[in-house]
Amino acid sequence: MNTRSDIGSYPGEHGRESRELDYEKSLPQDVSKQQLERLYLLFQTLHVTTKMEAEATRFHVTVEMDKTRTELKNVIQEGDLTVIDCIKFNSAKNIQLISLIAIGTTVFSLLISFLLKINILNPFFAGLFLIASIGFYLMATVEQKRS
Amino acid sequence: MVLGFVLLLIFFTLVFKKDIQTLLRVLQIGIKKEFTTKSGGICIVTLLLVAFIGLLFISESNLKYWYMLLFKGRETELDFSKAEAFWGVIGTFIVNCVLLGIMRSKKP
Numbered sequence: 001m002n003t004r005s006d007i008g009s010y011p012g013e014h015g016r017e018s019r020e021l022d023y024e025k026s027l028p029q030d031v032s033k034q035q036l037e038r039l040y041l042l043f044q045t046l047h048v049t050t051k052m053e054a055e056a057t058r059f060h061v062t063v064e065m066d067k068t069r070t071e072l073k074n075v076i077q078e079g080d081l082t083v084i085d086c087i088k089f090n091s092a093k094n095i096q097l098i099s100l101i102a103i104g105t106t107v108f109s110l111l112i113s114f115l116l117k118i119n120i121l122n123p124f125f126a127g128l129f130l131i132a133s134i135g136f137y138l139m140a141t142v143e144q145k146r147s
Numbered sequence: 148m149v150l151g152f153v154l155l156l157i158f159f160t161l162v163f164k165k166d167i168q169t170l171l172r173v174l175q176i177g178i179k180k181e182f183t184t185k186s187g188g189i190c191i192v193t194l195l196l197v198a199f200i201g202l203l204f205i206s207e208s209n210l211k212y213w214y215m216l217l218f219k220g221r222e223t224e225l226d227f228s229k230a231e232a233f234w235g236v237i238g239t240f241i242v243n244c245v246l247l248g249i250m251r252s253k254k255p
Contacts, residue, residue: 082166084173084249091250113218123218124204128197132239135193136246142186143250 092144099137106130170245177248181240184251190243194236201232 071089087094106129109121121129160167181187204210 082169084166084169088249088252095246095250117218119218124214128201128235131197131200132193135190135196136243138189138193139186139243139247140250142189143247146186 092140092147095140096137096144099133099140102133103130103137106133173248173252174241174245175248176252177244177246180247180251181244184247186250187247190240190247194240194243197239198232198236201236202229205229205232 106121106126109119109126110123110130113119113121113123113126181190204214
């Protein structure tokens with residue numbers, strides 16, 4: 001039968017002591033208690049800093065989103081708005097997206113042509129369109145980096 | 148047919164007047180930037196590549212053979228002329244200029 005002192009996880013005084021002793025035994029000999037405390041403090045500081053950074057980032061993102069929403073609202077509320085005006089809003093991203101859709105479609109078509117011999121698009125035009133779309137995507141990426 | 152086309156053109160010009168004006172302005176900016184910026188340079192290189200590959204496929208019978216072998220199926224024939232390829236490249240260039248103009252012009 002187990003005695004009270006044998007049970008390491010028992011929350012009594014004796015049990016806690018034995019656990020602490022085991023913990024100290026398992027540590028390397030050259031690590032002192034002071035060093036451990038310092039490490040603990042360091043981890044605590046790091047944790048607090050990371051938490052603060054996360055909060056700040058969240059706040060920043062929220063502010064940015066609010067700003068974008070307001071800008072978008074202003075754009076939509078303008079009377080004489082053309083399709084090009086809509087594309088102009090975050091234009092590089094829009095063009096990147098359109099190019100990616102075009103690239104995906106042509107690659108899919110070429111794959112189907114190559115594997116199943118069924119031509120959704122004429123493979124020759126699909127190939128040329130793929131190269132042109134890659135060019136558009138690169139152009140949008142360069143423009144995005146510039147701005 | 149010509150009358151119908153003219154009427155259609157007038158209709159579109161009246162309805163999409165603002166859009167056509169914006170498009171022309173954007174095109175103007177795009178053509179300017181196409182030859183003076185890095186992104187424009189990338190596009191010109193791409194277009195030249197497209198034109199080169201197109202012409203290569205039209206003129207080289209070996210490439211035609213490999214093309215037919217790889218994509219054997221319906222509508223694989225390379226039945227288009229150099230003129231069609233030329234207009235294709237010009238069309239892509241105009242689209243390119245419009246896109247570049249959109250990116251380089253002021254946001255609304």
